[in-house]
Amino acid sequence: MDRPDAAFRTGGTMTATAPATAWLRGLGSRGGTAGRRLFVFPHAGAGASAYRLAAYLPDSVEVCTVRLPGREGRFAEPALTSLDEAVATLAPLVAGHTDLPYAFFGHSMGALLSFETARRLRALGTPLPERLFLSGMRAPGLPDREPRHALPDAELLATAEFAGVDPELQELLLPILRADLTLCETYLSRAEAPLPCPxxxxxxxxxxxxxxxxxxxxxxxxxxGFETHLFPGAPHLYVRGAEPQLAETITRAFPVQG
Structure with missing residues (x-):
């Protein structure tokens, strides 16, 4: 699974008057000039600031990154442990911002979240993404090799995700990572018709x-349509540091024009 993100240091709470902007960071960031929108779903242990794709995409693409409870400006809220619960809240918020042609990008846990959000949008009768970019995650229905969400604290802290992390920060991040692992590892894929999205x-x-x-x-x-793309020599968290190449890959398959 994924290394915890130091962005959890930032505190704050969600305001009841603006749930969409609490969940979707970057709405309106292109000043109304965008012609397309990319929703980004982060990996386990990450906040909305984990990726900097917006800096490498054309100004005509508005990047909206999903910010889950328990991190960054939502640090005071309890982290979610149910993918269904996350999607039930998130999908209607995304549905309110499908006025532009849009796509999803999700890495690891984010791939599952984006996939199930697209399924929920179909059930809501909302226009669907033009394409889903699903990264670093096995297909739904395939078992986790080594589930870890129920490991004792000492064993979870001994895993590679916490290597080199300050002990004080480890204590802060441990419950968040455990919640994210629980969300992923208790997820059960339901049989549904294939999505009509490439x-x-x-x-x-x-x-x-x-x-x-x-x-x-x-x-x-x-x-x-279906295609795969491997980034040569890259590890699981290739997305950090490979934003230019990733943005180029996304732009080719989700063109700004045409």
Whole structure:
């Protein structure tokens, strides 16, 4: 799973008057000039600031990053442990901002969140994403190799995610990472018709958490186009540091014009 993000240091609470802006950071960031919108769903242990894709995408693409409870400006709220609960709140908020052609990008936990959000949008009768970019995660229905959300604190702290993290920060991040692991590892995929959205499945070629066969399993979840793209020599968290290449890949498959 993914390394905790130091962005959790920032405190704050969600305001009841603006739930969409609490969940979707970046709404209106292009000043009304955007012609397309990209919703970004972060990995476990990450806040909305984990990726800096907006800096490498054209000004005509508005990037809205999902900010879950328990991190950054929502640090005072309890973290969610149910993917269904997250999607039930998130999907209607996204549905209110589908006035532009849009796509989803989700890495690891974010891939599951984006996929199930698209399914929920279909149930709501909302216009669907033009494409889903699903990164670093095995296809739904395939089992986790080594579930860890129920490990004792000492064993979870001994995993690679916490290597080099300050002990005080470890104590702060541990319950957030455990909540995110619970959300992922208790997720049960339901049988539904394939989405009519094309899928681009991404991963680092050196990502030991997922195999090419597990990535290929996403093919059965679309009735439209399907493609895979591996970033050479890249580990699981290739997304940090590879934003220029990732933005280029997204732009090719989700063109600004046409």
């Amino acid at each position: 899928l681009t499945v991404l991963a680092g070629s050196d990502d030991e958490s997922v195999t090419e066969a597990e990535l290929a399993g996403w093919r059965e979840h679309t009735s439209a």
